[in-house]
Amino acid sequence: xxxxxxxxxxxxxxxxxxxxxxxxxxxxxxxxxxxxxxxxxxxxxxxxxxxxxxxxxxxxxxxxxxxxxxxxxxxxxxxxxxxxxxxxxxxxxxxxxxxxxxxxxxxxxxxxxxxxxxxxxxxxxxxxxxxxxxxxxxxxxxxxxxxxxxxxxxxxxxxxxxxxxxxxxxxxxxxxxxxxxxx
Amino acid sequence: xxxxxxxxxxxxxxxxxxxxxxxxxxxxxxxxxxxxxxxxxxxxxxxxxxxxxxxxxxxxxxxxxxxxxxxxxxxxxxxxxxxxxxxxxxxxxxxxxxxxxxxxxxxxxxxxxxxxxxxxxxxxxxxxxxxxxxxxxxxxxxxxxxxxx
Numbered sequence: 171x172x173x174x175x176x177x178x179x180x181x182x183x184x185x186x187x188x189x190x191x192x193x194x195x196x197x198x199x200x201x202x203x204x205x206x207x208x209x210x211x212x213x214x215x216x217x218x219x220x221x222x223x224x225x226x227x228x229x230x231x232x233x234x235x236x237x238x239x240x241x242x243x244x245x246x247x248x249x250x251x252x253x254x255x256x257x258x259x260x261x262x263x264x265x266x267x268x269x270x271x272x273x274x275x276x277x278x279x280x281x282x283x284x285x286x287x288x289x290x291x292x293x294x295x296x297x298x299x300x301x302x303x304x305x306x307x308x309x310x311x312x313x314x315x316x317x318x319x320x321x322x323x324x325x326x327x328x329x330x331x332x333x334x335x336x337x338x339x340x341x342x343x344x345x346x347x348x349x350x351x352x353x
Numbered sequence: 354x355x356x357x358x359x360x361x362x363x364x365x366x367x368x369x370x371x372x373x374x375x376x377x378x379x380x381x382x383x384x385x386x387x388x389x390x391x392x393x394x395x396x397x398x399x400x401x402x403x404x405x406x407x408x409x410x411x412x413x414x415x416x417x418x419x420x421x422x423x424x425x426x427x428x429x430x431x432x433x434x435x436x437x438x439x440x441x442x443x444x445x446x447x448x449x450x451x452x453x454x455x456x457x458x459x460x461x462x463x464x465x466x467x468x469x470x471x472x473x474x475x476x477x478x479x480x481x482x483x484x485x486x487x488x489x490x491x492x493x494x495x496x497x498x499x500x501x502x
Contacts, residue, residue: 195391202387207378214374223377224386231390232397298369317370345363352366 183247187238202231205248208319212252215314217303218259226262230255245328249321253329256311294352301351305344312337313344 181189181197183204189197209227218226234241234254241250302310308330315326316337323334323341330337488496 195395198394199387199391202390203383206381206383206386210378210381211374214377215370220377220380224381227381227386228390228393231386232393235390235394236397292369294369295372298366299373302373314370314373317367318373320371345366348366 184243187241187247190235191238198231198235201247205251206231208248209251209255211318212314213255213259215299215302215318216256216259216310217299218262222262226255226258229258233258245325249315249319249325249329252315252319253311256307260307297352298348301348304351305347308332309340309344309347312340313348316341 181200183201186197186201190201206227209230210223213223213226213230214220230251234251237254241247244250302313305313311330312326315321315329316323321329323337327334327337332340
């Protein structure tokens with residue numbers, strides 16, 4: 171068994187970010203461990219194909235670490251990561267659309283995974299996933315940040331560079347449309 | 354329950370949303386992802402430096418300056434240290450290019466004549482092309498005399 175890397179003392183995201191900025195790769199790895207699943211859930215909910223999920227999560231963190239100097243703690247690091255993930259997913263959608271194999275919305279709907287698991291997960295979940303891919307991006311991201319990640323409107327607004335009031339309106343529009351599709 | 358008489362509750366929708374993507378996230382190998390991210394960050398630094406940096410305009414200017422300095426130094430060295438070439442080709446006074454614009458048509462004609470005479474006075478004889486039949490009578494006689502001696 172290879173010797174384990176020396177463990178980092180428990181630290182907050184801010185300390186880990188500061189450590190990464192001085193070149194500490196262990197800090198970067200720890201940040202990935204902390205937030206990768208949340209990023210994966212968000213991306214999957216936003217329509218990322220499961221086959222591309224790992225690459226998208228990696229791409230999200232790469233972009234974040236390279237641009238970490240622009241992170242001003244306007245929101246939590248995780249929330250900032252999720253918005254970067256949204257951009258990475260949008261870029262993937264553009265690349266897929268350029269290939270013109272099938273329509274973008276269909277490509278972004280996840281059709282991977284074990285069919286049995288998907289059955290167990292429920293038809294409603296699948297319908298919600300499909301409904302989300304039909305929403306405008308802002309409504310989709312606000313809905314996921316609010317309903318899936320449990321964030322407050324102020325936090326969502328800071329991450330998406332909008333106002334809490336506008337975020338609330340986006341959320342309610344999203345809920346209204348999703349209800350219509352789910353009924 | 355998702356449905357009731359009023360349709361879908363927000364809270365029920367949130368519960369479904371919270372489950373969304375959970376299975377896919379659970380399948381993610383977080384440790385492998387962390388190592389892959391670190392490896393990509395590490396690899397991302399190296400190529401950014403080497404070839405592109407040499408293509409920066411500043412570096413190109415420096416390289417061009419070095420070439421100019423070396424070239425000028427060689428020219429000065431040759432002028433100062435090497436003896437001037439001695440040849441049979443008569444020197445034709447050639448004005449700097451800009452000064453030709455001020456020449457009269459007669460002066461230009463003189464320059465052209467000078468160039469013509471230069472070409473005529475330097476015949477080129479390639480190896481294997483010259484033969485005894487190309488020599489004039491006095492040259493043949495002197496050649497024979499030299500052979501007799």
